[in-house]
Amino acid sequence: MNTVEEEVIKEGIVEGEEEPESERLKKIKSKIEKDAEERAKQIIEKAKIRAKEIEEEAISKAEKRADEIVRRGLEEAERYKRRKLAEAKLRARQRKTQAREQLIEQAFQKANEKLKELTASSEYKGILERLIQKAAIGIGGGELEVLVPKGHEKHLKDISSIAEKVRSETKNPTSIIVSKETIDAIGGCLVRKKDRSIFIDNTFESIMERNIKELRVKVAKVIF
Amino acid sequence: MKTEFEVNALVSDILKAIRIAEEQAEKRISLAESEAKAIENNALLKRDTLMEEKVSAAEKRVQEIMKQVEKEVEEEISRIKGEVEKEVEKIISEGSKKVDEAVKVIVESIVGG
Numbered sequence: 001m002n003t004v005e006e007e008v009i010k011e012g013i014v015e016g017e018e019e020p021e022s023e024r025l026k027k028i029k030s031k032i033e034k035d036a037e038e039r040a041k042q043i044i045e046k047a048k049i050r051a052k053e054i055e056e057e058a059i060s061k062a063e064k065r066a067d068e069i070v071r072r073g074l075e076e077a078e079r080y081k082r083r084k085l086a087e088a089k090l091r092a093r094q095r096k097t098q099a100r101e102q103l104i105e106q107a108f109q110k111a112n113e114k115l116k117e118l119t120a121s122s123e124y125k126g127i128l129e130r131l132i133q134k135a136a137i138g139i140g141g142g143e144l145e146v147l148v149p150k151g152h153e154k155h156l157k158d159i160s161s162i163a164e165k166v167r168s169e170t171k172n173p174t175s176i177i178v179s180k181e182t183i184d185a186i187g188g189c190l191v192r193k194k195d196r197s198i199f200i201d202n203t204f205e206s207i208m209e210r211n212i213k214e215l216r217v218k219v220a221k222v223i224f
Numbered sequence: 225m226k227t228e229f230e231v232n233a234l235v236s237d238i239l240k241a242i243r244i245a246e247e248q249a250e251k252r253i254s255l256a257e258s259e260a261k262a263i264e265n266n267a268l269l270k271r272d273t274l275m276e277e278k279v280s281a282a283e284k285r286v287q288e289i290m291k292q293v294e295k296e297v298e299e300e301i302s303r304i305k306g307e308v309e310k311e312v313e314k315i316i317s318e319g320s321k322k323v324d325e326a327v328k329v330i331v332e333s334i335v336g337g
Contacts, residue, residue: 025238029245036249040256047260051267058271065275066282073286077293088301092308099312103319110323111330118335127335207334215330222326223319 100224107219108208112186115204119187125155128189132176133162135191135200141172143194149203150182152189 118124132146144163148156159176167174176191183190185203192199208215226234 021234021238025241028238028242032242032245032249033252036252039249040252043253043256043260044263047263051263054264054267054271055274058267058274062271062275062278066278069279069282070285070289073282073289077286077289080290081293081297084297085300085304088304092304095308095312096315099315100319103316103323104326106320107323107326107330110327111334114327114331115334118331131335204334208330211333215333218329218333219326222329223322224315 100220103223104216104219107223108215111208112204115186119149119152124187128152128155128187129162131202132156132159132189132191133165135189135202136162136166136174136176137169138200139191139193139198141166141170141174144174144176144191145179145194146176147179147181147183147190147192149185149187152187153178153182 118127128148135146136144144166146156146159156178159178163174163176166172166176183203185205188203188205188207190199190201190203
């Protein structure tokens, strides 16, 4: 209470206002209480509004955060599913390829066995002569020597007739001798110039190796 | 008519009474401020709890989704495996019948080519 108010009170008392001091005091006290009550209510009301805002904001934020977590979870789950299924499909393809590869490999193994058997058959002589002739023609004739696996030289008693055919084909005087040197192969031959400047490897293995891609395609076409 | 002394005493009493009333008013406001602070703190606490609850529920939901997806994936992989094994069996069974034919092709290509 400042001095001005104090003076006002004093004047009221001195002038003998009709209203008794106790009544006036009661009114002042009541006014102070009322103002305080009003202010208190405002403070609490404001706090309640703020609390409501916090709550609403919290609900909104929490829902947003939860939605984000679920969204990311769904994305992760989708990625996981795609990755796992892609892996499984890849493994499935590999498994089928492996099975096909097995069959192709089996065919080549059997072919090797068949070729071995063939070297012991009556057909082999003709096959060997043809392979020598082809190689000799490929070289262009001339002075040639032929190398065969150990024991196969027995099929080459009439080598001069091959030389004659080569000469006829290449128009080049040709002589072929069977080398004492042998080769490590299932069958077939290696033909080279006597001076060893050129050679053609017509062993079964080399022919197979040279044509492996083409052969695999042919085999795949037959089997699948 | 009151003497000056009486007036001063009365004024003093009135001022004292007003001061008390004002002090009480201040206490009331202070109490209200504390209450307001408590309301806000409570709201903040509720906010944190709400966030924790929602996040926890969302994480649980994600775990359930993952479990479900893992189950689906497992089933699908099992189905793919079953299918591929059948296909492999068919490839081998049908292919084996044609291996001899393929052998002829290889041999012919080597000795005849």
